[in-house]
Amino acid sequence: MNKYVTFVSDEIFLEEVEKVVDAYATDEDLSKAPWEVLSNSRETIDQFKTLFDIYSNRFSLDDWINFEIPRQHDKTASNRVGDFHQNLLGRVDGWVNLGRGDPSGMDLKKEDNSIWIELKNKYNTMNSSSLRDTRFKCEELAEKYPNAKIYWAYIVSQNYESFDKTWVYRDNKENVVHEINDNIRNIAGKDVYTLVTGDETAFEQLFNALPNAINDIKKSKHILTPKDQVIFEEYKQLIFKD
Structure with a gap:
């Protein structure tokens, strides 16, 4: 035990x-x-x-x-x-820590490629340019793995909220809302650990x-x-x- x-x-x-x-x-x-x-x-x-x-x-x-x-x-x-x-989280059974410099640009994935995660420690870590790059990475992966779930995740969310929701992204540089894809998601707090471990x-x-x-x-x-x-x-x- x-x-x-x-x-x-x-x-x-x-x-x-x-x-x-x-x-x-x-x-x-x-x-x-x-x-x-x-x-x-x-x-x-x-x-x-x-x-x-x-x-x-x-x-x-x-x-x-x-x-x-x-x-x-x-x-x-x-x-x-x-x-x-x-x-x-990368040492949980069935998961892979992609480290730094992986071609996907992501941090974690499930061994069967069914889930990919870009993981940040805190909700305000990225500026608008970095967030835009992350969105494009997620969209590229969603196109390559159409049945996979692609997550932008962070551990410490504003007001300690936990959630797992569709990521609706507005590109302020181009002033457009990107096409909504339920497989591209935003997850935070305890839901990140629940997703990877299967334990609430x-x-x-x-x-x-x-x-x-x-x-x-x-x-x-x-x-x-x-x-x-x-x-x-x-x-x-x-x-x-x-």
Whole structure:
């Protein structure tokens, strides 16, 4: 019986979670002396931003270290969270992670080519040009595989909504609405995980499993305070509202 989620093995789950955890600042990073960070950072420090940070926030240099080091790691961590969903879903039985540079331009597909997914982490990730390119990719695939479902998907939707609907696309550049095709779809939130795993509880399983998995990887027992647990439970109800 799996410890974390039902749709991949514990070994696979921990492997993918660890890739994200490794992007975060370590205790060693946070223990660096201010001069070491200022003079020998992996990225050149913006000296003016540093002054704004220190004086606007009334930071000591040690306070600034605890602010700056996590900030430097945040972009990498955010990118890996996006990769995490693609990598994890691509290891569900019957699915293929297409990685980067696949000729289809998509991220995931079912082994029998019946479902293709362009997966983003958040609903506002793409600008209008990227969205237009994605639409054209979906239309090309729909023409090549007329019986397949082609999805533009994202994990974090506006207001945490979940849905699976026909993608009605208006091309603002050409000021036209593209032909509606029920096989070209927009899917978000928990419905993405339901589509790939066939389990309506998969998304919530993931959310519930991550704290334990991260603690196991870091060999720690970090728990929220009772007050924070109440707040986070309310947040969870917001995320998983019907």
